[in-house]
Structures are given as C-alpha cells and as structure tokens.
Amino acid sequence: MPPVSAPERIVIATRESRLALWQAEHVRSLLQQLYPACRVELLGMTTRGDQILDRPLSKVGGKGLFVKELEAALLDGAADLAVHSMKDVPMVMEPEFSLIAIGPREVPLDALVSGKYASLADMPPGAVVGTSSLRREAQLHARYPYLAVTPLRGNLDTRLRKLDEGQFDAIILAAAGLKRLGLGDRIRAVLPAEDSLPAAGQGALGIEALASRPEVAAWVAPLNDAATAACVRAERAVSRALAGSCEVPLGAYAEMRAGNLYLRGFVASPDGTRMAHAEVTGGLVDPEALGLQLAAELRAQGAAEILASLGS
Numbered sequence: 146m147p148p149v150s151a152p153e154r155i156v157i158a159t160r161e162s163r164l165a166l167w168q169a170e171h172v173r174s175l176l177q178q179l180y181p182a183c184r185v186e187l188l189g190m191t192t193r194g195d196q197i198l199d200r201p202l203s204k205v206g207g208k209g210l211f212v213k214e215l216e217a218a219l220l221d222g223a224a225d226l227a228v229h230s231m232k233d234v235p236m237v238m239e240p241e242f243s244l245i246a247i248g249p250r251e252v253p254l255d256a257l258v259s260g261k262y263a264s265l266a267d268m269p270p271g272a273v274v275g276t277s278s279l280r281r282e283a284q285l286h287a288r289y290p291y292l293a294v295t296p297l298r299g300n301l302d303t304r305l306r307k308l309d310e311g312q313f314d315a316i317i318l319a320a321a322g323l324k325r326l327g328l329g330d331r332i333r334a335v336l337p338a339e340d341s342l343p344a345a346g347q348g349a350l351g352i353e354a355l356a357s358r359p360e361v362a363a364w365v366a367p368l369n370d371a372a373t374a375a376c377v378r379a380e381r382a383v384s385r386a387l388a389g390s391c392e393v394p395l396g397a398y399a400e401m402r403a404g405n406l407y408l409r410g411f412v413a414s415p416d417g418t419r420m421a422h423a424e425v426t427g428g429l430v431d432p433e434a435l436g437l438q439l440a441a442e443l444r445a446q447g448a449a450e451i452l453a454s455l456g457s
C-alpha cells in the first residue's frame with residue numbers, strides 16, 4: 146500500500162537536456178509504480194543556464210540559473226515538484242522551497258573521456274583537457290601542471306561532439322551523467338577521488354517542492370535514500386560554509402565507511418598552486434555538523450586565505 150492517500154495527478158518540472166529528461170522520466174516511472182492510478186506528467190522547461198553557453202557559468206550567475214524557472218513553475222502551480230541533479234542545486238535555497246527527497250547515487254566520481262588516452266597519467270605535456278569546472282581545472286593544474294586546460298561548456302552531447310571534432314585530447318565529465326544516458330562506454334577511466342574530488346551532490350538526484358505543500362513531500366518520501374541524503378547534506382554543508390553562492394574551486398565528497406560518514410574536501414586557487422585539503426569521519430546523526438567540522442578543518446589548513454584571494 147502507498148504510504149499516503151494517493152494523488153490523482155503529479156506534474157514534474159524538468160529541464161529539457163537529455164540528462165535532465167532521463168532523470169525526470171526515472172522519477173516519473175518510480176512515482177507511477179507507487180501510484181498506479183495517478184497521472185504523472187512531465188513539464189519540460191528551458192532555463193537561463195541552458196541558454197547561456199558562451200560564458201563560464203561562474204561569470205553569469207552560477208548554479209541558480211538551472212533551477213529558477215523550475216521554481217517559478219512550482220510557485221505558480223504549473224508543477225508539483227522539480228527534479229534536479231543535486232550538483233546543480235544552489236547551496237542556499239529560498240525558504241519557500243524545500244528538498245523533499247534525495248535519490249540513490251550513481252557513480253559519484255568524475256570520468257576521463259578520450260579517444261587517445263586511457264588515463265591522465267598517459268597524457269603528454271601540452272595535451273589539451275576540456276572542462277569549464279573550476280573544481281576540475283584546479284585539481285588538474287595541481288596534479289598534472291604540464292597539461293593544458295581549456296573551457297568546455299554545453300550539455301553532455303555537445304561536449305562529446307566537441308571532443309570528437311578534435312578540439313580537445315580529452316575531456317572530464319561526471320561519470321553519472323554518461324552512465325545514465327547509456328554512454329558509459331565512452332568512459333576511459335573513472336578518476337579516483339584522489340585525482341578529482343567530486344562536487345557536492347554529484348551523481349545524486351534531488352526532488353524539490355514548495356515548503357508549504359507537505360502532501361507533496363509525503364508522496365515522494367519513499368524515493369529518498371537515507372544514506373545518500375546524509376552524504377549529500379554533509380557535502381552541501383561544506384560548500385555552503387566556505388563558498389556560499391560564489392563559484393570557487395571546491396570539492397566535497399562523503400562516503401559511507403563502516404557505518405560512518407567519511408567526508409573529504411578541498412578548496413584551491415584556480416591555478417592549483419594553493420590547495421587546502423582535509424577529511425573527517427563521523428556518525429550519521431548530524432551530517433550538516435560534520436560538514437561544518439570539515440569546513441573548520443579546511444579553514445585551519447588555509448582555506449580562508451585562498452578564498453580571500455579569490456575575492457569572495
């Protein structure tokens with residue numbers, strides 16, 4: 146039996162990239178199984194983040210550009226919930242909105258995609274790696290300072306096309322997106338967290354609704370994965386404490402190890418010459434507190450000076 150009185154109709158707001166539609170369709174089918182008599186529908190939308198492709202997101206308003214239009218659809222009642230990649234959800238949310246479920250994680254790590262090289266270590270000096278993520282760029286500069294990093298934006302298909310056209314020797318993408326779209330065979334190497342610590346929330350789906358609609362939260366509660374939610378909440382607390390809404394080279398990654406949360410994070414200068422790195426372990430009771438503990442540890446390792454030099 147479904148845990149709540151079954152809804153008659155649920156409308157899911159989603160971006161229209163292939164990955165976003167896959168994720169929304171995935172949530173649609175899970176809800177349809179829970180509520181067979183319900184009409185579960187998708188409302189596809191284009192966001193500012195999808196339109197602005199010529200500039201780095203960090204220069205035009207950041208992650209919020211991927212969620213604003215979906216939130217507007219929640220506010221005006223056109224949709225009941227919105228499905229996001231947790232990585233794209235701003236760390237600080239307006240109080241009208243709440244994250245009502247975080248689904249199980251795909252592989253949370255970054256992946257190397259290349260027709261030429263099987264690993265970063267195989268790439269010769271001057272070889273060109275495409276990424277527009279400050280986090281990936283700083284880590285590449287720190288560990289492989291002889292590689293060239295050049296900007297790469299666009300949805301997954303666009304990025305793969307630019308690689309195939311020869312604009313780059315390799316590109317770095319989230320393994321999760323490639324796997325979800327059936328493009329897992331494009332992955333030459335999954336980058337270990339030691340080489341490329343993932344972004345807060347990477348690989349996890351988030352479901353957002355109006356805070357004023359507890360019935361929507363009850364409908365989707367069965368889709369929440371408690372372990373993933375704890376990991377992602379710890380990661381987001383790190384990012385919130387250190388970066389706020391600013392775009393900085395920062396990674397935060399939590400794993401379950403022996404029933405505890407093992408949380409790692411870094412803050413770096415974009416050129417990778419300065420990097421603060423720290424790790425903490427703690428129980429599942431208060432993931433946000435563990436995130437704040439890691440943020441304090443990173444400050445002790447010099448994160449504050451690095452952030453100050455970024456002008457944030």
Ligand SMILES: NCc1[nH]cc(CCC(=O)O)c1CC(=O)O
Binds near residue numbers: 321348349
């Ligand atoms: N920044 C865009 C974005 N948001 C989520 C994913 C991949 C899937 C995920 O991490 O959940 C991607 C693409 C990428 O980073 O390669």
